[in-house]
Amino acid sequence: MNTPFIQCVQAENKIIWFWSDDFFKKQNANLCRWLDDCFRMATTLFELQLITTRLRNDKTRGYMINVFCSFVIRFLRKNVFDPLDELYKMEGKNLLTLQKCCMDLHAKFLKPLFRIANQIEKEDIIGGEFINFLFDQKALHENRFLTSILDDIISLSIERYYQIIVEWVSSCTLALDVGHEFFIWDLRKQNVVDRSSFDVTGKLDWSDFDNYFILIPQLIPVDFLPVKDQIFKFGKYLYTMRQQNAGLTLLSFHYSLEASVFKNLSLGKFCDKINELFEKCSTNTLEHFKQKYDIINFAKKLPSFFIGLNTNWIYELGELFEKNNFTNIDIEKLTSNKLNGLLTQAFRYAQLDTTMHYKYFELNISPFTKIKSEGITPKKGTFPALELNIAQNNHVLKLAFPAKILEPYRRVFFLLFVINRARYLVHMKFYLRENFNNPWAVQECATIYLFNRLINVYQEYICGIAAKEYNNFVKKLEKVKNLDELVQVQLEYIHIFMENAKLDQEYLPIRQLIEGIANQFCLYACNELTFFELNKSVSPFVGKLKTFSFNKSKSGGIKKSFVW
Structure with missing residues (x-):
C-alpha cells in the first residue's frame, strides 16, 4: 500500500518504488538507505510472481514448466512470505533486522530464481532442454535450499x-x-x-x-x-x-x-x-x-543388383535403353512404367528374376536431373542420371536398407551403367561397322581397343573387390540376430568395398574422369563427335586420370587400368 512517504506504481510488467516526499528523504537518509534494499527485494519478488503466472497460464509450455512454477510458488510461501510475516509480528521491530532479512532473501533465493524464470520465459525453454538448463543452473549455485528445489x-x-x-x-x-x-x-x-x-x-x-x-x-x-x-x-x-x-x-x-x-x-x-x-x-x-520379405537373402543379393556381381545385367539395361531409343526422347517422357519395364526385362535377361526380390526395385531419373533439364531434350549420346531404388510400394524396406547403405550402391550402379552403355554403343559402331571412318581405321581401332581395355579392367577391378569381400559378408549376414545388426553388417561391407575399390570420396576424381571419358565415347559412337574431336576431348581426361592415379600412393592394382 502507498503511504504518505513511500509510493508504489505498477508499470506494465514491473513495479517502481519511490519516495514521495523529498524533504523526508533528506531528513532520514539512513532509513532510505535501509529501505532501498527492501524495495529491491520487493521488486524482484513481484516480477518473479508475474513471470510464474505468465508461464503457468501459457498452456503450450507443458507439464514440466508448470511443475517449476508450482515449486517456486510453494518455495516462496515457505521460505519468503513466512519469514516476512514472522518479522512483521515481532515486537519492537528493528529496521536493521528487516534490511538484513530482505537482503538475505533477495541474494539467496529471489534473485537466482528470478534469473532462472526470466531465462526460461525469454528463451522459450521447454522439455528436455529445460532439464538440461536446470542441471546447468544447479552447477552454478552452492545454496543448498536452491539446489534442493532444482533437484526436486x-x-x-x-x-x-x-x-x-x-x-x-x-x-x-x-x-x-x-x-x-x-x-x-x-x-x-x-x-x-x-x-x-x-x-x-x-x-x-x-x-x-x-x-x-x-x-x-x-x-x-x-x-x-x-x-x-x-x-x-x-x-x-x-x-x-x-x-x-x-x-x-x-x-x-x-x-x-x-x-x-x-x-x-x-x-x-x-x-x-x-x-x-x-x-x-x-x-x-x-x-x-524375414517372414514377409525374406530379408536376409535379399541383403545377400544387393551386390548382384547394384554392382552386377556374377552377372552383367547392367550391360543388358544399357543395351535396352539404346534399342528402345530412350536416349533421344524428352526426360519428361521417361515415365516410371517405361523405365521399370526395361528394368524388369534386364533382370529377366540376366536371370535375376528367379526370386521375388527383383520386384522390390524401381528405376528413376534423378530428381536433380529433372530440375536441371526441365523442358530440354538431352543431347544425343548423353543421358540423365539414373537411380536404382527400393520401390515406393516397398519403401518400408528402407528400415533395413537406409540411405547410408543405398546411396553408395546407387553411385556405383550409375557409374557402371555409364561405362556399360558406352561399351554397347562403341561395340555397335565398331564391330558392326556402322558409319565407320575407314581413313582412320588403324588409329580408331587402337583407340577403341584402349577404351575397351580401360573400362573392362576397371569394371573387373570393381567387381573383383566386391566378390573378394562377398563370402565373408554372407557369413556375417547369416549370424545377425536383429535388424540393427543387419544394417551394421551391410555398412561394414559397403565401407570396405567402397574403400578398397577406390570409389570413396578420396577417389571421387577418378570416378568423375572415367564417367567423362565414357560420355565422350558415347558422343563419338552416336556420331556427335568425329574421331579427331574425340581424341581432342578425351586427352585432358586421360592426362588428369593418369596424374591423379599415379600420385596416389595407395592406388595399388587400379593403376593397371590406366596404362594407355
Missing part, C-alpha cells in the same frame, strides 16, 4: 519423461506429451505449439513414419543422449510392424511394457534397460521382415 523439479521432470517414453515404446503414441516437451514430436499435433526455431532430424529414409514423427536434438536430456537413437527407432519399428500387420506374438512385447519397468532406476540403469529392451524390439522387427 529435475526428478519430477525426468519422471514425466519416463512416462512419455513408456507410452512411446509401448504404443508409438505421444498423448501424454501435450506441450511438445518430448524430444520426439508428433506433427499431427503441430497446431498445439509452434517451435519453428528447432533443428529437425530424422526425415531421411521412410516417408510414412517421418511424415508423422520427427526428432528434435535440443530437447534431448543430456543423460538420455546415449539411447536417443534406440528410443526413436523403438517407435519406428513398432509403427512398422503395426502398419505391416505383424503377428501378435511380435507385438505383444510392446503392449506388455509398463511404467514399472523403469521405476526407481538411476539414469545409468535406465539407459541399460532401454538398450536391453531395444535389442528385443530389433530382433522382433527382423523376424517380421
